[in-house]
Amino acid sequence: MPVSTARAHASLRATCVVYVCLGFGTSAWLSRLPDVRDNLGLTPATIGTMLLIASLGSLLTLPTSGPIVTTIGARASGRIGVAIWAMGIGCAGVGALNVSILLATAGLVMIAAGNGLWGATMNIEAGLVQAAVRRTVVPVIQAMYAVGMLGGALLGALAAQLGLPLGAHLFGLAVLELIACGSAVGFYLTKEEVAALAPVQDSGEGEKASSEKPKGLTRIAWREKQTVLIALMVMSAGLMEGAPNDWLNLSMVDGYGYSTAAASAAFAFFLLMMTIVRFASPRLEARLGSPRLLRITFSAAVVGLLLVAFAPHHGLALAGIALWGIGSALGFPLGISALSVDPVMTPARVSVLSTVNYGAALIGPPLLGLIADHVGYHRALAFVAVPVLLAIVLAGQVPDRRGIKRTDLVFGD
Template sequence: MTSGTTTLDRHALNRWRGAVTACFAIGGVALSTWGPRLPALRADLDLDTGGLGVLLAGVTVGSVAGLLAAAPAIARFGARRAIPGVVVLVALAIAAVGVGSGVFHSVPAVAVAFVVAGFSIGCLDVMINIDGAAVEAAAGRTLMPMMHAAWSGGAALGSGIGAACAGLGVSPTGQFTGEAVLLVLVAGFVARSVPVGARAGEVAPEGSPGRRVLTWLRGWADLKLLLIGLVMLGAELGEGSANNWLTLAAKDGHGLAAATAALFFTAFAVAEMTARLLGGPLVDRFGRVATVRATTALGIVGVALFVLGRHPALVLVGVLLWAVGVSMGFPLGMSAAAASGSNPAARVSVVASIGYFANLAGPPTVGFVAQGTGLLPALWLIAVVMVAGFAAAGSMRVTTPAR
C-alpha cells in the first residue's frame, strides 16, 4: 500500500488511519468545549449575551484564516509535523480561554484565544481531510464518512464533558486545562503514526502569501468545485439548522414538551453518526453520486415530514430522515474535492469554506426568515437548498484515479 512516495504495511496504515480518525474526534471535542460552559464564561468575564456573541465571532474569523493557511502549512512542514503541531495549537488555545477567563478575567485575552482556537480548528479540518483522502487511497475503500462520524462522536463527548464538569462544579479553567493536556498526549500519538512522505495535498503554489491566496481564489472559478460545494451547502445548512433550531421547532412548532424536543435532537445526532459509520460500504458499492443522491432525497422527505407532520411519531421519522440526509454531503464532498484535480489542499479549502459558511451563516438566515413566516415554514429553505444539492450531486463523480 502506498501514499505518495511512502510505502506502508497494513499495521502502519491502520496506525495512520487511527491517528487521522483521532484528529477528527479532536476537532469535534474542541468545537464543543466551551458551549456548555458559556454561562460560567459570561459570569467570569462580566459580559451580557450580546457581548459573548461578539466574542464567539472570533472563532468564525479564525476558522476562515485557518482554511487559507492549511495548504501552505502542509507544503512547508509536511503532514507528519503540521497535523500534530496544529493539535498542540488547539490545546494551547483551549487552555488560554480557560485561564484568560477564570484567572485573569480578561476579555481581550479570551478574544485572542478564541481567534487562535478557530484558526487552529479550521486549519486542522483541512489537513485531516487531505490526509483522510490519502488514507482512503492507500486503503482502497471509502473511509471518510466513518472519520467524520468520529467528529460527531467527539462533539457529543465534548458536550458531555462540559455538562458533567458544570454539574460537578469544576471551573472552566480546570476543565479546559485538563482537556488541553489530553490533546497534547494525542498529538504525540499522531506524530508517531502519520507517515513521512509526500502526498498530493502537500503541494502548494510557489511564491508569496498573496500569490497563494490568489491561487486559492481561482478555485472559486472552478465549476466542478462550486457544484461540489453546492451539495455541501445543502448538507451543512441542514446540519447547522438542526443544531440551532430543531429543538425549538419541535417544542414551539409541534407543541412537544421541552424534554421530548431535546430527545428528538439527540435522536438526530445519533442517526447522523450512525449513517456516517455505515456509509462507507454503501459508497464502495454504489458510488459517491448514487449515495449522495439517495441520502439527500431522504433528507428532503425528512424535512417535509418534520414541517408537515401532525403526530409526534411522524415528526420523529422526519428527524431521523433529516439526519440521514445531511450525513454524507460534507465527508463525501471533501473526498470528491481532493480527488477532483491538482493541488488537493487548495481545492479542499474552497469547498470547506462553502461548508463552513453554510453551517455558520445558514442558521441565522433561517432565523431571519422565521421572523416573517414562523419557524416551521422557514425550514423549507433547507429543503430547497437540498434539492439544488441533489441536482448537483453528479459533480462528485470520480474522473481522476483515486491513487
C-alpha cells in the same frame, strides 16, 4: 520508495483518532453553550454576531490550509491548529466565568482559527491516506468525527447533570485535546511519504500539477469546474451539518422545554444517526452510487428539518432529528472522497472545498441568529432546508465510480 502497507494503516488509524479528538472537543465544548449563554446573558442575535466575528478566525486559516500543509507537512500543521484551538477554549472559558463578552468572543475567534487549520489538515490527510491505502475510506474516517461528537455530547450531558463547574469542564478539555491529538498527528504521513505516493493520471491541468509550487496547485484547483461545483454542493449541505452544533441544543431547550442535559442527549441522538449512516456508507454507495445516495439522504434532511421546526410534539421533533442526522452524514465525506483521486492535487482540491464550505459557516450562524430573534430557535431551523435543495441539484457532480478500481480512477470520471 512507496508507502508501506503498515505505514499507510498506521496513518489511517492516526487520522481516525484525530477525527475523534476534534469531534469530541467540539461537541464537549458546544454541549455547555447554554451555560455560557446564561452566564453572559446573551440573546440569539448576540450569539449570532459573536459567531460571525469568530468566523474571521477560520477566514485566516482555511484558504491557506492547502499551501500550509504542502509546505510544512500535516504533522506540524495539525499540531499548530490544535494548540490554537485549545488556547481559544481556555480564553472563552475565562470570558464566560468573568462575564466578559469581549474575552469570550476573542476565545471564539481562536477556536475558529484553530478548528479551521486543524480540520482542514485532517481532511487533507484523510484524502492522502485514502490514496495510500488505495480504497475508499474517507466516509468511514469521517464517521469517527461523529463518534467523537457523540462521546463529547454524552460527556456534556453527564457534566451538566452532575453540575460540573464550567471552568473545570473547559480547561480540562483543552489539556486533554492537546495531549491526545498532539500525539496522534505524529503518525501522519510525512512530506516524503506523500511525495512517494504514485500520482494517478489526471485530466486537464492536473497533469502538470507535480511541477507546480503549493500556491500554483491551489490556483489550478480553483480553475477546475467540477472541483468548484462539488465544493458548492458541500457548502449547500454544510449548513445543515453545522447548524446542530450551534443551535440544536438551544432549540430543544427553548422550543421544546428540554433541560440542558436532555438537549445534549438529543444532540447525541443526531450524532448517532449520522455515525450509523457514515459507517454504512461503503455498502450504500456500492449499491446506489454516490449521486443517488446523496439525493436520498439530502431529501431526508429536508423532511427532518421541517419536522424539528414545526412538530407539535417533541416525539415528532426527535423523528425529525433522526432524519436530519441521516441527511447530514454524507455530503462532506463523499465530497472529499471525490476530490482525493490524485495525491499531488488532493491538498489543493480539499483546500478549495474547505474554503467554499466555509461560506456556510460564515453566513449561517448570524443569519439563523437574526431569524431566531423573531421566530424562535427551532422555527429558524426551517430556513436551513433551503440551501439543501441546491445540494440535491448539485449531487450529480459527484461521480458514480461503482466498479472502478481505486488505482484506475481519473479525476472527472
